[in-house]
Amino acid sequence: MGRNCNDDIQDAGKNCVCDVVRAIADAQDNVVDQDCDVSCAQSIRDLVSPVSGNGLDTVPFILYDKKGKPFKGYGAEVRRQGGGPARFDCFDSYIFRVSEIDDEDCCAVLELLVFDNDESAGHDPCEQIDNEEVSGLERTGICITVDLSCFCAITCLPAVSVM
Template sequence: MKKNVGRNDDVGGVISNGDSCVCDVVRAIADAQDNVVEIGCDVSCARSIQDLVSPARGNGLDTVPFILYDKKGKPFKGFGTEVSDGRFECFSSFIFRVTEVDDEDCCAVLELLVFDNDDTTCGDPCEQLDNEKIKDLQRTGICITVDLDCFCAITCLPAVSVL
């Protein structure tokens, strides 16, 4: 049975309605990115959201990249293509930037983020991230639409600038 009691989870002070914590976190990230308290964790969704919207920082951060996990605990890998010189070029990534969240059905449009020296994405998020430079993370312009209710966990990476 689902609890329908509000709670203040690690989503930057956002009150969850108890329906979907992943949806709530992604919605909070989208709100913070659109609007471009001390937190106990050094790396968390709340910390990344706070870093993104903190006016005192003035650091030009514009994105909270994140990784989603399915209901079996496996990292979600998104795929998409672009056309270059009349040919398809395929991209895959475990790292996303939210561009839009539909509040009615908790679907979101996510953009795939990749590192500029990546030819292919490895088998897990740590392989994709390990030893990469933050400044090399870039937007692909390739977006996918997902149902956020299909995910059970989210890992937020530190806020970055990718615009």
């Protein structure tokens, strides 16, 4: 019988979200120094397409918790302006890029992605991405560590270049 997201005990080797994020990480590693039109499998194929120079380096994705709600990550960077005091800038996002993944415990380091340095993602993923230009997606350098066994679903966006 299939695994249930509500199982109290998660086996990291049998978690579909973990498996997909692992495949994305492997594909991205191959690009960066090392049947649906839009799906995780299609985004991964586009990323590693043999077409040289396609410029794609990232499969952005959205995670969903065990209740089906989109996961929003938060982080802060330090902003320094002139001779004034350093200040925090807080960012939130529903869109992530996998930076690394631990195969043993299925924990991953995810980087928050935003559009043109927007600090707020809004109330849901559609609000964050609706009518945004694909080329406007940017890396923040802000990373969070998550346990992928805590998520039940993943939506992959089409492969993009954010380097």
